[in-house]
Amino acid sequence: MAKTMGPVRRAFAPWDDPLAEPLIRFERISKRFGDFTAIDDVSLDIYEREFFALLGPSGCGKTTLMRMLAGFETPSEGRILLDGEDISAIPPHRRPVNMMFQSYALFPHMNVADNIAFGLKQDNLPKTDIAACVEEMLSLVKLEPFAKRKPDQLSGGQRQRVALARSLAKRPKVLLLDEPLGALDKKLREETQFELMDIQEKLGMTFLIVTHDQEEAMTVADRIAVMNEGTFEQIAPPSVIYEEPSSRYVAGFIGDINLLEGTLATSLDKAPTFASPDLPAPVTVEAEGLASGPVALAVRPEKLRIALDEPADDPAMAKVSGRVWDIAYMGDVSIFHVRLSDEVCEGQPKDDSVPIIRATIANTTRLVERPIAWDDKVWLSWDKSAGVVLTR
Amino acid sequence: MSTRRKSGWGRRLVIAVPYLWLLVFFLAPFAIVVRISLSEVAIAMPPYLPVFDLSQGFEAFWQDLSALSFDNYAWLAGDPLYINSYLSSLWIAGVSTLLALLIGFPLAYGMARAPHSWRPILMMAVILPFWTSFLIRVYAWIGILKPEGLLTLFAQTIGILSPDDQLRILNTNTAVYIGIVYSYLPFMVLPLYAALERMDASLLEAAQDLGCPPLKAFWSITVPLAVPGIIAGCFLVFIPAVGEFVIPDLLGGSDTLMIGRTLWNEFFNNRDWPVSSAVAVLLLLVLIVPIVAFQHFQQRQQEAMR
Secondary structure: OHHHHOHHHHOOOHHHOOOOOOOEEEEEEEEEEOOEEEEEEEEEEEOOOOEEEEEOOOOOOHHHHHHHHHOOOOOOEEEEEEOOEEOOOOOHHHOOEEEEOOOOOOOOOOOHHHHHHHHHHHOOOOHHHHHHHHHHHHHHOOOHHHOOOOHHHOOHHHHHHHHHHHHHOOOOOEEEEEOOOOOOOHHHHHHHHHHHHHHHHHHOOEEEEEEOOHHHHHHHOOEEEEEEOOEEEEEEOHHHHHHOOOOHHHHHHOOOOEEEEEEEEOOOOOOOEEEOOOOOOOEEOOOOOOOOEEEEEEEOHHHOEEEOOOOOOOOOEEEEEEEEEEEEEOOOEEEEEEEOOOOOOOOOOOOOOOOEEEEEEEOOOOOOOOOOOOOOEEEEEEEHHHOEEEOO | OHHHHHHHHHHHHHHHHHHHHHHHHHHHHHHHHHHHHOOEEOOOOOOEEOOOOHHHOHHHHHHHHHOOOOHHHHHHHHOHHHHHHHHHHHHHHHHHHHHHHHHHHHHHHHHHHOOOOOHHHHHHHHHHHHHOOHHHHHHHHHHHHOOOOHHHHHHHHOOOOOOOOOOOOOOOHHHHHHHHHHHHHHHHHHHHHHHHHHOOHHHHHHHHHOOOOHHHHHHHHHHHHHHHHHHHHHHHHHHHHHOOOHHHHHHOOOOOOOHHHHHHHHHHHOOOHHHHHHHHHHHHHHHHHHHHHHHHHHHHHHHHHO
16 A cells, blocks of 8 residues: 555556556456356456456456466457457467466476576577576576576575566566465565565566455555456455445455444435444444445444543544453554443353444553453444445 | 384384395395306206205315306307397387387376366276286287288278288287287386376466467476486386287297297297396396386486475
8 A cells, every 4th residue: 555655656547547548458258167157247457557456265257367368268258458459369378478377387397597588488589688688587586596496496485586587587568476475474475565566666567466365465456356256346446445345345355344234314404324223323424425225334443443431422423332342452453342232241142143343443552551441331433434335 | 222222123124024025036036047047058857057966065066166157148149149139129129118108198198188087087997908917918919910800800891901901910020019019008108197197287388378389388398397207107118028028929920039039939949048047147137227227217206306
């Protein structure tokens, strides 16, 4: 998210520009395997220099969509345009896209330098050019001392970098990354995410990443397409996906969220309210342009405030009371689980009959004893703009 | 301390058993063969001289021992029949190995790329011939290859051979090639299959993705990665094929020269045990080069796997 706030990045939003020509266009693509529909009539534009993420659980069709672009799968319906040209009939080895495989797929009988040079050799480039390019790639991924090693003499992280260097060596129009960091441990994964962003910016290439890790997608991507069962749930920049999810599915898939089912009541003279059997009283919400009816209210845990005393009535704020069911101290934050009932929690069964709301509170001071303890009656409040009303 | 010593003995015992086995069932018989190869042929029982007999005293034993000589080996070197037999055996085994590789590779490749549920069935089909005696299977080829056999009948039926003509394959070297390739094909297919099946299919996709056409990807990725299987398969076919006797005897012609057959003739027809023993010892020496090379290669493979 940090990079969307950077001075260069702020201006980069070709998807909002109606005149911008997409580099890649998926046009009404469907893919069926027998009776199973892996991808169901999707369309998508990806622009030059964009870092685009396909995000979804396994089996949602994201890898199939990427493999279509590489040429390893053919769409059952629809067409794929690259630079305005239909590439459906072009075999994989003639497509100007390169892929970094989830398994890395490094050639075990070749050393690091030969692996990186493999793609360049296919183009019959002069030897000196190939050597220069391999050098450049090795320094880009900081693997110069390992040029003569075989893949099985490298660590997982080093192999990942060789795979990246190999797929970048031919300077493809689009680099496809299939779960590129899945096999790395958490710390290395986070480092590599930032490195990927640096490399993408340095080379000015278009990256398309497939991942099931929402944090990874949020970190690296300019835009994310959240996929579910072969269709797109939402295509938007990470901040929009997080703050304005378009559906219950997206809200639940990205980050932590409190989801309350209920009904929306709108009228001309009063602010819209959300009533739910889970809430003791209706709360005010922002619901511009929505009609009354069944909806869900989604509130992120970090947008909640927690207090022992009831906050003063404020039309811009929603509030609800309950008792502290559990506290998880995480160091930087504490997560309060608040049961929306005035009954004492002690001895109550843990079931879904009474909803539990999670509130994440930053531990801004070094207080060892916190004023709020288990079973305390507390008030949760949030700015009404923090709640998102979801109709889907 | 005592438990360590005990486990040490247990370990030595475990190692000793296979060595003992080799000593009794391989080294001792081989020593006898070597000893006979140094003897002289005789019309006697056993049909060679000298026969060691310690009951005649040490002096006589010493005399017997000094009667051993390398004459038989000199004889083998002097008679072109034996040299030609060796060379012809190596040639026939080499050509058969190459043919088995050319037939076995596509077979193994097809098996390795077949759907998972098919693979056990295909594997079964490769192993199934072993359920019938080797001898019977070679005899069956006589029925197929003989001039009035099934192959002739088939060729006449589909019209590529006129009804008056007959195929002359049996009792030629061609029949020997067919027999050896047929019999040893599983030994080629199985190691090839093991090597190809282990290969990650995404490697070929990666090669294509990097601009390599499928056929070139086969040569630059699949074949190099199958090399361990190719080498193992070739050794497993070549080594037993050199000493093959049954196939050249049953399917080959009178001019089919193979060392196994020459050995048989010396032993049973000429009753010349010393010369046939010398032939056997030389055969082993000829084969020791590829066998040691194979062992060395296997060891390197195992180290590389670790």
